[in-house]
Amino acid sequence: MSTVAVLGGGIGGLGAAYYLSKCPQVTKVIVLESSGRFGGWLWSTRRPDGAVFEHGPRGIRPAGAVGRNTLNMVEDLGLADEILPVTYSHVASKNRYLYVNKQLHRMPSGLGGVVRTVPPFTRPLLLNIAMEILKKRGKEEDESIHSFVSRRLGQELADIAIDSLCRGVFAGDCRMLSVRSCFPILFNSEQSKGSIVLGMLLGSGGGPVVPPGRLAQRSAKESWAQWSLIRGVQSLPEALTEFLQQSGRVQLHRDEAVTKIRPSGSGWTIHLEDGVLTADHIISALPAKALSLALPSSCQPIIEQLQDISTVTVAVVNLEYQGSILPVTVRILQRG
Template sequence: MNVTIIGGGLSGLATAFAIQQGARRLGLEINLTILEKQRRAGGKIRSEKIGGYLCEWGPNGFLDSKPATLDLCRDAGLGGDLLPSSDAARRRFIFSDGRLQRVPDSAGGFFRSQLVSWPGKCRLVAELLVPRRADGADETLAEFVRRRLGREALDQLVGPMASGIFAGDPESMSLRSCFPRIYELEQQYGGLIRAMLRLARRKRAEIRAGKVVSGAAGPGGILTSFAGGIQQLTDGLSRHLEGCLRLGIDVEAIIPEKQGFVLQCRDGQVCRTRIVVAALPAMDLALQLEKSVPAMTALLQQIPYAPLQVACFGYRKNAVPRELDGFGYLAARRSGLNSLGTLWSSSIFPQRAPDGHVLLRTMFGGATRPDAAQISAEDVQRCVREDLARTLGITKAPDFVRIIRHEAAIPQYVAGHGARLRALEAAAGRYPGLFLAGNAFFGVGLNDCVARANRVAARVLEALQNTR
């Protein structure tokens, strides 16, 4: 039975690995192929080491609070290479009112913090009085936060978080698709503060009963990577799948037929397969289905992507006036910075910079700056240097510069995303054997991609068993 995965990024590799392992357990004989148009696997996951600096093109790790990715690492033989971030990475900052302000990690710290004014703090507490929204509307993140927490919370706290995770614009982001847990908390408990109090009370009771061990990781978990960068994960998966990977194969069209699909490639190759897993960007899949399934193409074209340029700057430690004792900072919505924020990469993980040096990684662009990909590397470098002078007091030129351009970096789950997904799944369901994976649909994070890969793999294995 032929199973073909289009796209050799993390989603495609993780789906293929799960199918491969599952088929072995079930005794299924399959012919598994991964078609990737680039000459390397991994997609946007790429860890580049230059002169002792380690630059991440895409994500720089994953949170260890979700077991699926940890299980994947262990199953791929990489468990012993996992590298947790430093304790300093728990400290995060927001640049606001002309200075870096630490994000409070407790209720007491929040009320002592000057990140939000006293009127803004009072408005946050008044969230207890805000009724639950019961009409089922797909609010934008900005609409939800202004309704429940106030404008200042949006500008100072939630807006920077949205730009840090999604490079997104909260005015257009779908709350239910981007932060489904927050939507669920309002629906279940009537409000966010009520939810926090109830959940904290429940956790204390579970700790007293010995059901939960309290740890220092916090609810988000610990950011985790590898000594050689997050590319070690995709490289490890690629080794397991070496016989299945076909690089430099660009699929031009997916054409459903009675029993499976025909894949037409740009080099003239034609492949027939019973099952197709599409694990590639939405706009690429839209082109492949344009002639055969135009209804899906129209929906896929409604998923926009944010452009991003990543600026990696290396400095001697003595060129940085401030101690880099944290994860980094994000920019408040009205901070006046050119960039979204800067990660202090060499403080998050060891050996990201040569001895006596530091590595900073700045994100430039995002959904609020749709022209970002067209800006020259020289102008990006100038804008980032201006920002680092304001935020960290760095006046010297960097010793090392690497600018990485992503014209389509992160898919944006804009309002209505959930309805589009339901329509896409329904349309794909008319063609048995067509499955959707990748970060364009059910979560942009690394953990989300692995969880989706496992779900898709389970559905593929079920389909294979049913056709034996």
């Protein structure tokens, strides 16, 4: 029986606390969040006219074991009725643009998009896909996403599509990011099936098996590309916080910054700005720099690695148009 301290109350910390609260070996979970609200980057501004502005994430992918697991949790939290799915056939999925060589280009989509040459690409993507199956398996333990995609699918795809994708998803440079960490499915597909395409078709294997609940089954049946929540993604940390408060085993602390963590006996001492507490185990869901500052000097190699992770500034622009001028359908949620 043990006490677990979860450092950081973003979605990572709240998610960890959710699973710990269901674990019979854990008697107490303590979540420590430095700011005045839980959710971290999941932060939505809701306006009285119904408009929702997302400060951070706005679309969550349902695919794979992680996607299914998240949907299972969303269903368990009672948020199934608030889901706002975006299917692959939706206008928002089909109309994605890239600004290349001073021109906007619509990204190829559907079968027609891969069999024809669609600018800014100089040949049909189907050729890259077909040749990928014949490429030899890489021997590196890890490599950059750019090098991996150039090797398997061609440099043009890496330079144009993957570069932009990585800037959008990770705010990072695909020449610096690890394929193994960022796209384990692609990496594992090459390792197990010798090809990304075959891995996608046959399954790359090896990952955790997550049986889909009703919501995850619906997402597969309706071909969701992404989903959000009608009152914004912030509804997820709000529902999690409510669930954890009611569980009886979780203590949630806001405005409690972790300053130091130190090993003590068989557990840990956690120093806060105005106090100290102890736990048998710690799960850190802190940003890399915050964790590096809290670790003892005996963890120097990890501290250096954490401090090597650079960050950049990202700006999010939300636009609201007067009147209903966009070709999208809106579902209004009736709340009882």
